[in-house]
Amino acid sequence: MGKIESIQEFLPDDKTAAVITGGVNRRYLSGFNSSAGAVLITKSRARLMLDFRYYEAALKAVGPDIEVVRFTRLIDDLNSIFLKENIKSVFIEDCYVTVAQLDEYKKAFIPAVLTEGLSDKLAELRMIKTPFEVEKIVTAQRITEKAYTEVLNYLKPGVTERHIAVELEHLIKVYGGERVAFDLICITGQNTSLPHGVPGDRVVKDGDFFTFDIGSVYDGYHSDMTRTVAVGSVSDKMRMIYDVVLQAHLKAQKRITAGNTSADVDIAARDHITESGFGEYFGHSTGHGVGLDIHEAPTVYKTDKTVLKDGMVITDEPGIYLPNEFGVRIEDMYLVKGETPVDLADITKELIII
Ligand SMILES: [Mn+2]
Structure with missing residues (x-):
């Protein structure tokens, strides 16, 4: 209909x-x-x-x-x-x-x-997105990926968050995005413990994380992706936290199947983080719908009973944020398609050290 x-x-x-x-x-x-x-x-x-x-x-x-x-x-x-x-x-x-x-x-x-x-x-x-709508979301995502891949070349000790954010926004428009999907989150060091930190004059340092929460708009449709990358080196603690978040993301991903609920997806990520001892540092929902709005129904949270159906596009974005230390979030959009969630991003989720 x-x-x-x-x-x-x-x-x-x-x-x-x-x-x-x-x-x-x-x-x-x-x-x-x-x-x-x-x-x-x-x-x-x-x-x-x-x-x-x-x-x-x-x-x-x-x-x-x-x-x-x-x-x-x-x-x-x-x-x-x-x-x-x-x-x-x-x-x-x-x-x-x-x-x-x-x-x-x-x-x-x-x-x-x-x-x-x-x-x-x-x-x-x-x-429920039509294939035509999904195509536009994927196009927006590809534009972001092209800009992101290029901007990683600029990510070096000494560069500011602001510089990276402005460069990304510029490249997103160069590559065909009508605009950025939201104020891009490009933050480093201690700022990464702020889930929605604002890019400023903080300078990238060796041994820091850098978090990109970024997206484009293409023909009205939004994309959303988060990557946390390390600059120069990582401590054992940073690597350990990264791994907990990645496993939480993957556990949630497995639940993104038709017939499961939004709550099932959230609980999978939340339980893993809680069992790892960091439950109190994951204070937001696991995801949200994406489309003509950057945040739309459903909310992927433990209280949301929306039954997932083919054609839905939702994010999976667990995170751990240690105050005054650092934070990690890993986010992709997934298309619900029967038993097999389709990852709409084409960027590795493994920890990369630049
Ligand atoms: Mn998101």
Whole structure:
């Protein structure tokens, strides 16, 4: 079933419509990226409502399952359609619409406003990627890999975190990324104990770890990867911690199969780290879905009961962070495919010493 049909099936009757205003969800449903507009779905029709700026481009870009409609004032034009088609209630996205917008919609819309269920339905649909979507995620990942491989040549004692981060961002754009997927995490030494440390003026030193948590965006789709590499040499403790994290990653990876839950994946990584004695130093979830957003459903955590299905793309990113010492995280994205998780990254997870 197509995305539009799934939303039509979600609508209880032909007197109910869905108005999708969230930018990412509009793009997901229509395949068209714009800074404003709405997707209006009723039982029998789907329309992409756009203003003058986007109308011509959308006519050329949007597929046959959705009509492109130019509006002058969105709420007024929607109300005209509601009246003409006898729409009595309208769903909006509770996870996107602000309290002020909700207030406005409740006052301005002729039909009753319904807030429950549409956001969840969209999140549920977006969890399962089509092969076309997976291809874009993989392209984003390949761009990151090319940039990463090249930037390792610059990783030497004396260089700053900032230098590495800026170079990576530059290369990601050179190699075709529309932008970075998030503020790149390029950190070294003691900073690696901060899971979301910010690159600054810290200088790479011999015997330090360097953590890269990096990703690109390609045609709206994100990629996400983390590697921790050593510069010059590693202590026995660094090697030991690296190995615990790698084994946790691999144990979680084995659980990324259709029919298992998000919780199964998290617990596999968490149990290994806890049994190794470092449970208190792993304070985040094992992963998350990736797609048109860098973080989307499901959350890969011990309390999340989402059943993994073919087509889902999730990360596996356990870590251990020893305060004032160092941290290690190893992350790849995996496509759920029956019994065999597909690793979307093509970069070694073994410890490399540069
Ligand atoms: Mn991640």
